[in-house]
Amino acid sequence: MHEQHRTAEVRRDTQETRVRVRIDLDGSGQARLSTGIGFFDHMLDQLARHGLFDLEVEADGDLHIDGHHTVEDVGITLGQALAQAVGDKKGISRYGHAYVPLDEALSRVVVDLSGRPGLHMRVPFKAATIGGFDTQLAQEFFQGLVNHARMTLHIDTLHGENAHHQCESVFKACARALRMALAPDPRTAGAVPSTKGSL
Numbered sequence: 001m002h003e004q005h006r007t008a009e010v011r012r013d014t015q016e017t018r019v020r021v022r023i024d025l026d027g028s029g030q031a032r033l034s035t036g037i038g039f040f041d042h043m044l045d046q047l048a049r050h051g052l053f054d055l056e057v058e059a060d061g062d063l064h065i066d067g068h069h070t071v072e073d074v075g076i077t078l079g080q081a082l083a084q085a086v087g088d089k090k091g092i093s094r095y096g097h098a099y100v101p102l103d104e105a106l107s108r109v110v111v112d113l114s115g116r117p118g119l120h121m122r123v124p125f126k127a128a129t130i131g132g133f134d135t136q137l138a139q140e141f142f143q144g145l146v147n148h149a150r151m152t153l154h155i156d157t158l159h160g161e162n163a164h165h166q167c168e169s170v171f172k173a174c175a176r177a178l179r180m181a182l183a184p185d186p187r188t189a190g191a192v193p194s195t196k197g198s199l
Contacts, residue, residue, distance in 0.1 A: 008084035012077040016069040017061035019077045025085050025182055027054025035059040035074060037067050039133035039164075040141075043171040044074075050100075050175035053182075071137040075144025082149040086182065089113060094193040096180030100173035105160030109173035111153050111181050115199040118152040119143050123170060127163035135163055138170065 006025040012018075031048035033041040035057060048055035057078070061070030086092065097110040107123070119142055125135040146153045155174065160166040185193065192198055 006085045006087065008081040010077050010081040010084065012073055012080070014069075014073065017059060017073040019061075019070075019073050020056070020058045021074070021077045021081045022054075022056040023078070023081045023085050024054040025082075028052060030054045032056045035070055036061065036063050037070060037133055039131040040067070040071055040074075040137075043138075043167065046168060046171040047175045047178075050172045051179045051182075053179075067132075067134060067137055068140060072140040072144045075141040076148050079145040079148030079150075082145075086113065088192065089199045090192050091184050091188050091190040092193065093181055093183050093185045094199070096177035096182070098173045098176030098180065100169045100176060102160075102165040102169040102172070103162065105157060105162060105165035105169045107155070107157045107160075107166070107169035107173045109153065109155050109170065109177040111151055111174070111177040113149075113181050113199065114152045115150050116152060117147045117150050119146045119155075120153070121155040123155060123157040123166060125163045125166055126161055130164050130167060133167075135167065138167055142174075 009022040011020045029049040029052045031045045033044050035041055044057055057074060059070050059074050094113050099108050121139050155170055157166050
């Protein structure tokens, strides 16, 4: 359906961070990631690999303070790139959902590429940090993502005892839900999936 790949590259430079994101929604799950936060790179890798899009992220942030600005700004920049790459949304499925288990943890993510930003996130993390990554920053990442990709995202971890497993199941479920929502729907004949005619 897509003669050309849906791609975008976005740069975001502030006094706190310098971020570059390149995305190819019709890729194969390849990722080149350098945020300076090892666990965050691991989560972004899950997003690309299980979402089946190619992703490059370079971030140079004020990590001597903490990871907050870097994680939030990567979310913002990735959201902008996603919005650009998906374009007018003609012919896409629009909605996606996934349940993903990782050992004892189970997360559910539901997405609507609605054009309206909205985040519901209920993940009762069992630890404050994972490998130096502040678990509160997961919400900051997804808030930046939904605000700038202009999508509605519902994230619930239904159970889990290990914070690493909880977080990884969230990112994998988000990837799978996005993969479903971004996929072409052959029955729409290229129409925008909305009664309004635009998203």
